């Protein structure tokens with residue numbers, strides 16, 4: 001069995017999942033509580049709806065713990081929840097203070113659904129709630145003063161705006177963090193974390209479409225000598241130069257990564273071993289033919305590359321990288337500046 005670790009969740013899903021689980025527990029508890037309260041008050045229809053909501057929340061909790069389709073299940077919970085809230089507002093026996101619950105709508109919708117969908121759903125339900133309230137208490141607008149209406153409108157508007165701004169900011173911070181966590185700061189190439197994630201994705205695509213998938217491991221030759229002769233700063237610039245060459249030479253669907261030091265790993269979807277060897281030879285020639293130049297300085301470069309193919313050399317990313325690494329080592333032993341795909 002493949003024991004590759006699962007890659008992390010990028011969209012704040014784990015946070016939203018935790019919140020939804022907490023809400024389901026709360027809904028189950030409140031549903032049961034309000035069922036008792038409303039039965040005693042004689043508001044039987046509402047009481048049974050609340051009991052149903054409590055039972056549904058417990059069942060949903062079981063699904064929500066694991067589902068990959070969190071947004072869909074969130075909507076399955078949220079829409080009936082908000083509809084019940086609207087009904088509670090409108091039912092004849094319900095107190096006017098039920099309206100106060102409308103203030104949690106923007107907060108809940110944004111936290112659970114993110115900024116865009118959260119805004120759309122909250123605006124819709126706030127308008128529905130206001131409509132129902134005015135329909136139920138038609139003389140309210142005439143009885144109450146301007147200050148009272150302004151208070152309600154402004155406080156709702158401010159809650160909505162804050163919820164939106166907060167959630168949009170967190171979404172952006174989360175995306176920035178994901179980019180930082182998956183990018184090599186020196187070359188701006190993706191790092192090992194991103195490579196692992198892309199491998200899992202590309203492997204399932206290759207399985208589904210029965211297409212090949214190959215991996216290259218490239219290591220610059222005698223790079224220590226570059227650092228020793230020209231200094232670390234030039235060594236860094238050489239790595240940036242090589243990263244640029246890889247990016248320019250490879251297809252947009254290929255993924256070159258810097259996995260550490262002077263070693264680069266490349267994922268080549270839709271590419272079998274022979275094609276991967278051809279790509280690797282191209283890269284080797286390119287790097288050898290274009291020394292790093294700055295001012296009068298010219299740093300000659302070469303690299304060694306190991307090639308592995310998914311399905312032939314193993315199934316997991318670790319199998320492939322291990323096979324390609326082994327061949328890279330053979331290339332180094334045979335005198336460097338070469339591509340090896342056997343052994």
Ligand SMILES: Nc1nc2c(ncn2[C@@H]2O[C@H](COP(=O)(O)OP(=O)(O)OP(=O)(O)O)[C@@H](O)[C@H]2O)c(=O)[nH]1
Pocket residue numbers: 186219220221222223224225227231232233234235236239260261262332336
């Ligand atoms: N400038 C710079 N050097 C680095 C970086 N990461 C690793 N290195 C250097 O890369 C060199 C790698 O040296 P070795 O592992 O001995 O390999 P090599 O000299 O390339 O020799 P072969 O791999 O056998 O061809 C070491 O001197 C590291 O200090 C980096 O981010 N910047």
